[in-house]
Amino acid sequence: MFDSQKNYVIADLHSHSTASDGMLSPKAMYERAQEKGIEIYALTDHDTVDGYLSIKELANKEGVPKLISGIEWSTLYKGMNIHIVGLNFDANHPAVTSAINELQNTRDQRSFIIVERLQKAGLNITYEDVKALSGDNHPARPHFARYLVDSGQVKNSQAAFNKYLGAGKPGDVKTNFPSIEEVIKITQAAGGIAVFAHPHKYKMTQTKLISCIEYFKSAGGNAVELGVAQMNPQLRKRLTLVCKELELKGSSGSDFHQPDLSWCELGKFEHVPKEIEPIWIDFK
Structure with a gap:
């Protein structure tokens, strides 16, 4: 089992299965996490917990990696689709179930x-x-x-x-997703942690991104994904300072969707910066 006091834990807390838009089944995802040496794992399918629930008993039996409940919520912020990852919550909580039904x-x-x-x-x-x-x-x-x-x-x-x-193309359809504040409240009502997902992937200026993260914090958010792949080193450095100032913790994850994309393989991402407290120390 993982040791929360270690300097670094291989925690992949952002990935997708066929329960949303990934290419591998939830069971295959858990087995892949085992193969890759992941110590803590979260299946965070888009707006559903079906994949997590389908492997919960298997994970309890296997023990490693430790499975954390997860979801990637779709939200709207000033007309933009911002993703918030919910972790370590009661997946059967009525507030979660109701929100998922509306989102689907x-x-x-x-x-x-x-x-x-x-x-x-x-x-x-x-x-x-x-x-x-x-x-x-x-x-x-x-x-x-x-x-x-x-x-x-x-x-x-x-x-x-x-x-x-993509953004601005014919298939880029804005929908009536809930606000960042709404999904944070839902996640935390179910006992979970709210994480600002893949900050380097949004097409906005650094100033607007930081403003969005500040809003996320003011709404009760807990952490930002800093342990990711392909983030510009200068942006990582700036966001690390922002997280320190705002007292936000750090999360990590591959955002894995399919096996043939080597740059987003399970477990393949940067460490959470050592000056930022990782969220997994709160996992029981």
């Missing part, structure tokens, strides 16, 4: 709008095409990208986002 309905409505927009952009696609890829789950943009690649309408997933699904 919202995601389904958005999928129909995305299909209409992509059709108007000249693509050959239907809701049924994408639903066939998402299975029992609500379609997400990676499912759309996968279909466009599989049907030969774009070269690869990156091209799908660059031309059709």
Whole structure:
């Protein structure tokens, strides 16, 4: 079992399975975390805890890695989609269940709008095409990208986002997601921790990003993902100072979705800076 007093723990607290937009099953994800030497693991599928619940008993039996409940909440902040990771909460809490049901309905409505927009952009696609890829789950943009690649309408997933699904493109549909403050309250009502996800991935100036993190803190947020891959060293340094000033803890995670992307493999990310208290010391 992990030692919370160690200087560094391999804690991958951000990853995705087929319960949302990942390519591996929840069980395969847990087994991969074992293979990669992860000590603490969280499956944080988008707006659902189904994947976590499906492997909870397996993880209790196996023991290592220690499994933490997780979810990646979709929120809106000044018209932008900001993701907040919830960790170590009661996945069956009524507030969590209610919020997930609302979000899944919202995601389904958005999928129909995305299909209409992509059709108007000249693509050959239907809701049924994408639903066939998402299975029992609500379609997400990676499912759309996968279909466009599989049907030969774009070269690869990156091209799908660059031309059709990324920010400002036809498939970039803003929806009525809850506020950052709302999902923080829901997560904490269920006994959990709220984490500002992948701060380096938002298309905003550094000043606006810091302002957003300050709002996150004022709303009761607990930590920021600083232990990630591909973050500019200067941004990491600046955000480390911001977290120290705001007394925010640090989290780590790969944001793993699929096996063929080596730069976001499970466990492959920078350490949480040593001057920042890691969130896993609070995990029981």
